[in-house]
Amino acid sequence: MAEVVLTRTADEASALAAAHVAREIAARPRLVLGVATGSTPEGFYRHLARCLAAEGTDTSGVRAFALDEYVGLPADHPESYAAVIDRTVTMPLGLDPAHVHVPDGRAADPFAAAVAYDRAIDAAGGVDIQILGIGRNGHIGFNEPGSSLGSRTRVKTLAASTRDANARFFTDPRDVPVHCITQGIGTIREARHLILLAFGADKSTALAGAVEGPVSASLPGSAIQLHPHVTVLADEDAAQKLTQAEAYREAWALKPAAQSF
Ligand code: F6R
Numbered sequence: 312m313a314e315v316v317l318t319r320t321a322d323e324a325s326a327l328a329a330a331h332v333a334r335e336i337a338a339r340p341r342l343v344l345g346v347a348t349g350s351t352p353e354g355f356y357r358h359l360a361r362c363l364a365a366e367g368t369d370t371s372g373v374r375a376f377a378l379d380e381y382v383g384l385p386a387d388h389p390e391s392y393a394a395v396i397d398r399t400v401t402m403p404l405g406l407d408p409a410h411v412h413v414p415d416g417r418a419a420d421p422f423a424a425a426v427a428y429d430r431a432i433d434a435a436g437g438v439d440i441q442i443l444g445i446g447r448n449g450h451i452g453f454n455e456p457g458s459s460l461g462s463r464t465r466v467k468t469l470a471a472s473t474r475d476a477n478a479r480f481f482t483d484p485r486d487v488p489v490h491c492i493t494q495g496i497g498t499i500r501e502a503r504h505l506i507l508l509a510f511g512a513d514k515s516t517a518l519a520g521a522v523e524g525p526v527s528a529s530l531p532g533s534a535i536q537l538h539p540h541v542t543v544l545a546d547e548d549a550a551q552k553l554t555q556a557e558a559y560r561e562a563w564a565l566k567p568a569a570q571s572f
């Protein structure tokens with residue numbers, strides 16, 4: 312069972328997660344952080360940047376690996392995940408760009424680039440903390456429903472519902488790429504600690520399925536139930552369909568060291 316931390320607002324959850332990750336980075340200067348894009352973790356990155364700056368933490372040794380990237384966007388496209396990670400993670404956290412990795416969606420051979428990405432994660436010693444959002448359809452990374460729970464980083468086709476959801480980032484919805492390179496569910500499960508953030512009512516069904524539903528490739532987020540160390544942070548709106556919410560609140564309130572996941 313994942314540890315589920317329910318907060319009133321997304322900002323509270325983001326601040327809690329950021330304080331934890333900042334402490335971990337201070338303790339392990341070469342920590343490997345797995346980073347998600349999308350709207351969900353934006354507040355978390357802002358809080359994390361503030362915590363690190365407030366403590367004067369040296370982040371030059373931190374390594375980061377993004378979950379996924381679109382295939383085929385031009386190098387300078389502001390919505391490529393390389394650009395998004397640069398804006399929201401690398402620069403605010405003061406990371407060395409040479410230590411920040413995003414799957415190469417412009418590679419002549421994206422299939423080989425995907426395999427190389429898994430090797431690069433292994434070569435870095437694996438991901439210590441993986442930040443995850445969840446799609447309305449239950450995807451993690453861009454592992455759409457039906458993805459193997461043991462899958463590795465690979466080229467995938469985005470579901471129509473994901474392309475619709477992400478159209479908000481593009482001027483013309485027809486510009487949303489159809490393909491991506493995503494870490495596989497098996498790859499994600501190898502991270503030592505998963506922190507899944509879920510905010511807003513439109514995530515409530517996916518979150519309830521991921522945390523309390525049967526483990527199933529039909530809801531890729533449910534793979535978190537197979538992981539030994541998972542922390543889920545959700546706001547009230549996202550948590551509304553969890554049947555065990557009171558139990559999660561009580562467990563969190565009575566946790567011996569409530570500051571630590
Ligand atoms: C992003 C990613 C996706 C998103 C998910 C939720 O790197 O891997 O799984 O986390 O699509 O997106 P938002 O946060 O925009 O609702």
